[in-house]
Amino acid sequence: MKELLKKCLVEFLGTFFLVTTIGCALFPNSNMSFPPMAIGFILMVMVYAGGHISGGHYNPAVSLAAAVRGALGWKDFIPYIISQLIAGTLAALLVKYLVVIPPYSNETSFAVMPMIICEFLFTFALCYVVLHTATSDDTKGNSYYGLAIGATVLAGLLATAGTCYGAFNPAVALGIFVMGIAQVKLVAITLLTNFVAGAAAAGVYKITSND
Numbered sequence: 001m002k003e004l005l006k007k008c009l010v011e012f013l014g015t016f017f018l019v020t021t022i023g024c025a026l027f028p029n030s031n032m033s034f035p036p037m038a039i040g041f042i043l044m045v046m047v048y049a050g051g052h053i054s055g056g057h058y059n060p061a062v063s064l065a066a067a068v069r070g071a072l073g074w075k076d077f078i079p080y081i082i083s084q085l086i087a088g089t090l091a092a093l094l095v096k097y098l099v100v101i102p103p104y105s106n107e108t109s110f111a112v113m114p115m116i117i118c119e120f121l122f123t124f125a126l127c128y129v130v131l132h133t134a135t136s137d138d139t140k141g142n143s144y145y146g147l148a149i150g151a152t153v154l155a156g157l158l159a160t161a162g163t164c165y166g167a168f169n170p171a172v173a174l175g176i177f178v179m180g181i182a183q184v185k186l187v188a189i190t191l192l193t194n195f196v197a198g199a200a201a202a203g204v205y206k207i208t209s210n211d
Helices: 002-026 035-054 060-069 074-098 103-107 112-135 145-160 170-179 184-208
Strands: none
Touching: 002 035, 002 074, 002 170, 035 145, 060 074, 060 112, 060 170, 060 184, 074 170, 112 145, 112 184, 170 184
16 A cells, blocks of 8 residues: 555656646746647656556556556556546646636637547557656666657657647646536546547557557
8 A cells, every 4th residue: 555655656656747847838927938849848758657566557548558557556546547537637726826727718629520639649658758768668667658658749740730738648638628628528528538548559559560
């Protein structure tokens, strides 16, 4: 139990800093912000910081992929995602206190099918990269896994700007909803898409991995 609590605390901290960075970068107090870089980098450093303890998921879809792959025990799966979702919610509340979110932002809307495709593709890519760089015996002990994971999110954000929320992460989707910048229907679709993509990535990993 003590070991699980330690892992959940690491997952909480990593997710908290990720969602806080997302909110503060999207709605800065100045115009000197480049959100995709800030988001990709905070994920990278948090993965390096906590990867050796909890796996550095900070993402319920990644935790699902890891559980399906066998890198995370199913008994730990629910505590992991509870920690991540609580962290995303608290981080969003902090962002609402720290920065001014324009009223028009809650009108953000996307065409549903392109949004689903983009969220699926880059959540899949993220989970696929995590499994191959951070859980595979072939790449065990490498020093680049954090960079690979952060760069995947950076690439996804740059590629899908204006098409979807760029969450690639149910905890992030929940966070932007709490911030008031996402519609309930679209957030629900994003959450489901993220989880499906995580499970799909685990399935493809099992087919392609040498483990």
